Amino acid sequence: MEVKRRRILEGAMLCFERFGFRGTTIESVAKAARVSKSSIYDCFENKEALLMAIVEDVLDELLAESDRVCLPGQPLREDIDKTFDAVIALSGRHRLLVGIYREARQSGAHSVLEMRKALEEGIVRYIEELVRRHEASGETFRLEPKVIAFLVYRSYLQLIHDWEDLYEPLPPEQIKTALNAFAL
Numbered sequence: 001m002e003v004k005r006r007r008i009l010e011g012a013m014l015c016f017e018r019f020g021f022r023g024t025t026i027e028s029v030a031k032a033a034r035v036s037k038s039s040i041y042d043c044f045e046n047k048e049a050l051l052m053a054i055v056e057d058v059l060d061e062l063l064a065e066s067d068r069v070c071l072p073g074q075p076l077r078e079d080i081d082k083t084f085d086a087v088i089a090l091s092g093r094h095r096l097l098v099g100i101y102r103e104a105r106q107s108g109a110h111s112v113l114e115m116r117k118a119l120e121e122g123i124v125r126y127i128e129e130l131v132r133r134h135e136a137s138g139e140t141f142r143l144e145p146k147v148i149a150f151l152v153y154r155s156y157l158q159l160i161h162d163w164e165d166l167y168e169p170l171p172p173e174q175i176k177t178a179l180n181a182f183a184l
Contacts, residue, residue, distance in 0.1 A: 005043045008033045008055060012050050017096050020103050021051060021112045048082060048111045051121040054096065059122050062090060064125070076134040076141075076157050077180045080152065083130075085175050087156075102161060124149045 011033025015024040026047060039056040068081035068115035083183075103112050131141065134165045141148060159175050 001043070004039060008035060008040055008043055008050070009054055011035075013054050013096055014050060016054065017099060020099065021047075021115075022103070048114075051111070051115055052118065055119050058079060058096060059119060062087060063122075065090060065124050066130075070130060073137075076131060076139055079130060079134070080179050081176045084156070084172065084179060088172060120153065123153050127152055148182050151178050155179055155182070 008029065011031075012029045014032050015028045018024075019028065023049065026037050026040055029047075029050065030040055033040070040050070044053065045100070065086040066079075066083040070079040071088050074082075124146070128145045131145035131148050135141065135145065143151070156175070156179060159178060162182055163170060
């Protein structure tokens with residue numbers, strides 16, 4: 001059952017990336033995953049539950065990779081740099097998250113807004129905890145941990161998504177410098 005569930009999630013990720021949430025159907029997911037529609041419903045209640053499972057998987061993967069590279073004793077600046085490098089390495093997976101962010105903003109669909117909210121809360125909570133660990137080890141910051149977390153997360157989205165709507169993509173080093181501006 002776990003192998004089938006994984007195939008369904010991979011097929012759904014392809015569909016959501018290609019067609020967006022509103023354009024993806026259970027039928028298109030079944031075709032991409034090479035399973036029957038009933039197999040999908042055996043594992044997931046509906047399209048929203050399928051997307052939520054993907055969001056949770058991608059978030060878990062991003063946070064696990066960040067935990068791996070955020071070593072005790074490093075300043076927050078280095079943790080942000082290494083976390084950003086890890087996100088770039090997983091860029092194929094996190095592009096779906098950017099797509100969810102964009103679709104939620106454009107469509108206002110309740111289910112997509114809920115996914116975006118869950119995703120954002122998880123990431124902001126993680127970054128906030130990272131900042132608090134650094135505070136506990138003696139680093140000081142000009143802003144509260146939650147504010148830093150929110151600004152780092154939202155700035156990241158703006159710099160990789162909205163910026164590219166208007167200008168040439170920024171090099172990773174410039175994005176890291178901008179993200180660290182909130183923690184210095």
